[in-house]
Amino acid sequence: MATIKDVAREAKVSIATVSRVINQDDKVRDKTREHVLSVMKALGYQVNVNARALSTQKTATLGLVVPDISDPFFACLAKGVDSIARQHQSQVLLCTAQNSSDSEQQAIDSLLQRRCDGIILYCTHLADSALIDIVQRYSNVVVVARNIPEIAENCIYLDDELGGQLAAEHLLALSHSRFASIMSELPIQDPKLRLSGFKTALDKQALTLTEEQVVYGTPDQLGGEQAVNSLLKNQQTFTALFAYNDAMAIGAISALEEAGFKVPDDISVIGFDDIYLAHYSRPKLTTLHYPVEAIAKHAALLAINKHSNKYSQLDKTVHSHRYQPILVERQSTVFAPTAAPKQSLNESQIERQN
């Protein structure tokens, strides 16, 4: 592949001049510029940005670590990061980490080794202490979906507890009184917080959720199916189910219908995340909207700004690092079966929510 030297030789100028043409420096005569450009074109010259990165100390790269890019939640996260990247003439370097803290640490190291301008992490296994170490050493790293007080400045996250509360309040407003929940078994805060928020809201009405009424599974469709089957096997009765996320909720609905229950007539199901799946499924899912793309953008911007020490673009007073989930009422939740007559939701109201 042609280099700047090849172009310089062919155009009979110095490499400095070629460099000036590449970088649109205006201190070059029009005639020279045109000549150099034509040589570049003839040789199919493409600047080597790795070499440029060496000398400028900027890579125009944003690193992203996620567990699985084929999961639509993370795909949306990637989209948000990508949109900020392109705004900054940068690209996204994608690393998937395979369900272990080793693999996550490796992914992070490889991004550090590439000298990404900013790094955005969605880690499900790495311990807080490891993330604290990393962020304290490399300040352009931003942690998404975790709230670690020691590095609060570099964390962007959702108020999961509030999400749990909103879910419970919604179900309570629909007169439900017997609940169950299926949560992610991963060793992260999210499920604990969502559940704790849920319980808090129940508490206020003197209602409770026992240990038997909560089952853990993998945070996907299959995990949802299995968790519900386990609930049913243990003779749990409930009219409302709070799922860790939409994928589990959809799996749950599948398993419930398989077992002869109608959703939402017999059992209301509420999800979490509001990935576009929620909109495609039948019944359409009532869920808590997770502004993942907004969070991703904020995180990417923050990482870039930390890298260049310019905080100007980010108005801290406008966006807190803690985002709030929003209840989106669709079709999977209705009044409890034995309660007051069902007040059907207005379709246009639902659409307006999106």
Place this chain on the structure above:
Amino acid sequence: MATIKDVAREAKVSIATVSRVINQDDKVRDKTREHVLSVMKALGYQVNVNARALSTQKTATLGLVVPDISDPFFACLAKGVDSIARQHQSQVLLCTAQNSSDSEQQAIDSLLQRRCDGIILYCTHLADSALIDIVQRYSNVVVVARNIPEIAENCIYLDDELGGQLAAEHLLALSHSRFASIMSELPIQDPKLRLSGFKTALDKQALTLTEEQVVYGTPDQLGGEQAVNSLLKNQQTFTALFAYNDAMAIGAISALEEAGFKVPDDISVIGFDDIYLAHYSRPKLTTLHYPVEAIAKHAALLAINKHSNKYSQLDKTVHSHRYQPILVERQSTVFAPTAAPKQSLNESQIERQN
């Protein structure tokens, strides 16, 4: 960030020795190695792979261009590429191109400028001629989902025409005789080929699909809804609908039910791609399985091999560059309403298909 020089100075050895330690060269005394490693750890040293790339001429990077990473089809493509990347100790550099050939060309240029070891392209706007130019100049570029004879060696694609045929044959076997189709409006081959295959199979039974029975739209849920509404507005009657992809099929089902038709009882709908959405939707979609992850892996491997001129790993006799779609029967297609009594599909058969 610490450099190799910092480590060398601190450890009182030459940078060559540090380099040997980094690269696990065994020509280093154990004592020296340990000392250097401890200094590296103390300084939090991370090798600069951009600098390394300069001198080794390998970047351990695979470039990928897709229209939209949040689309599950492309997310799966990315997953396939990523899995090959990690097998080769590499990372994926992601570029999204925004619906224009300029934007696609720009994305490709930026990957060339990063000297990716291999580049995988899913382009929906760039002309064949442009792709031919690129591949002929840079042989490590592989084009996915397009069949361009001039660069056949670098193309991995699906037999879309066969897909259309299989769809038609399936619907014909269910005794359907009045058809409609909704296709992507994008200026690529896929929709044309799928439709042409569909028509070919109808022809054999002396059936036809008129121009009025085909409507074009954006290849997503909304496009599917609009296309169906347009069909209905034009008084088209049909018992079977062939959709360009699953997203359009799901939109179509939505619109059909809105208009009072039952799917599949009144109208059978068949999709394309078999993204996991097809499985989540109600009714579950009958569709043509697009082995996108396998194609992605093949493309990535091919790109890497073209780059290193080693073809050993790829056994050409095993995998042709043309992949075949497979019919997956689920719940959105049944016998035509006026035809023989409905023979319901066995659920366990369906599961076995997946």
Place this chain on the structure above:
DNA sequence: ACAAAAAATGTAAACGGTTACATTTTTTTT
């Protein structure tokens, strides 16, 4: 037409690694 000022171009060092080859140190052989 000439000097001075301005503009264009060139030179060379740096960026952070790898690696062939030279040199030094250690080990083995006698």
Place this chain on the structure above:
DNA sequence: AAAAAAAATGTAACCGTTTACATTTTTTGT
């Protein structure tokens, strides 16, 4: 214990850019 062989380490060139500074060329003013 000295010489030879082997192993470890160091030196320096190179990879492809950018950029401060030096030099040359062109333009301007008189």
